Amino acid sequence: MTTPVIEAHDFRTALGHFCTGVTVVTGMGGDDVPVGFACQSFSALSLDPPLVLFCPGNTSRAWPVIQQAGSFVVNLLAEDQRDLSTTFGSRTADKFAGVSWRAAESGAPILEGALGWIDCTIEAVHDGGDHRIVVGRVTTLGAPRPDRPLLFYRGRYTGTFPERGEAIPAGLSLDAFLTWPVGDDWL
Numbered sequence: 412m413t414t415p416v417i418e419a420h421d422f423r424t425a426l427g428h429f430c431t432g433v434t435v436v437t438g439m440g441g442d443d444v445p446v447g448f449a450c451q452s453f454s455a456l457s458l459d460p461p462l463v464l465f466c467p468g469n470t471s472r473a474w475p476v477i478q479q480a481g482s483f484v485v486n487l488l489a490e491d492q493r494d495l496s497t498t499f500g501s502r503t504a505d506k507f508a509g510v511s512w513r514a515a516e517s518g519a520p521i522l523e524g525a526l527g528w529i530d531c532t533i534e535a536v537h538d539g540g541d542h543r544i545v546v547g548r549v550t551t552l553g554a555p556r557p558d559r560p561l562l563f564y565r566g567r568y569t570g571t572f573p574e575r576g577e578a579i580p581a582g583l584s585l586d587a588f589l590t591w592p593v594g595d596d597w598l
């Protein structure tokens with residue numbers, strides 16, 4: 412059987428219809444220089460043990476620094492943090508210029524104004540074609556700002572409109588959900 416050829420444009424167009432949040436994955440270099448890059452390929456992975464994953468491209472400059480450090484923070488961006496996403500999504504020399512942050516327990520930067528942050532140690536790294544699949548074990552986390560998230564959809568930034576949101580219908584089992592508490596309110 413021949414391997415089907417998937418054109419990059421078609422791949423991006425189809426996959427671009429999957430709406431995601433936007434994160435900035437940060438780390439601290441051995442020379443105390445912070446690194447970070449905008450990352451949409453983030454997901455919760457496991458509750459027990461607590462695992463998350465993200466996928467850095469093989470050409471990312473921040474990833475080898477994060478790998479060397481052995482730990483990272485995933486910063487969940489808010490709707491008003493588009494500029495941060497654009498800066499960290501670029502190859503600008505000093506991405507942290509003018510950015511307020513504090514160090515997590517691991518030393519990796521928690522960006523001011525993030526909706527939430529997840530501090531992790533690297534549990535495993537898998538091959539993922541032209542990306543890596545990085546599995547992180549959660550060590551500490553917080554969600555200090557219950558505000559609207561920044562979204563990325565069809566190659567553009569967008570946002571949510573809570574007034575149009577719908578509650579999960581009664582009777583739908585939430586037991587298998589990783590990202591919202593069952594019968595409890597986290598925030």
Ligand SMILES: Cc1cc2nc3c(=O)[nH]c(=O)nc-3n(C[C@H](O)[C@H](O)[C@H](O)COP(=O)(O)O)c2cc1C
Nearest residue numbers: 448449450451452466467468471472473500501502
């Ligand atoms: C909204 C958005 C989402 C992105 N998602 C990813 C991603 O999931 N994985 C990745 O490797 N790069 C992603 N990028 C691109 C990187 O942020 C970009 O290549 C950056 O320049 C890498 O920085 P670095 O070389 O300093 O690591 C994304 C960029 C933007 C703006």
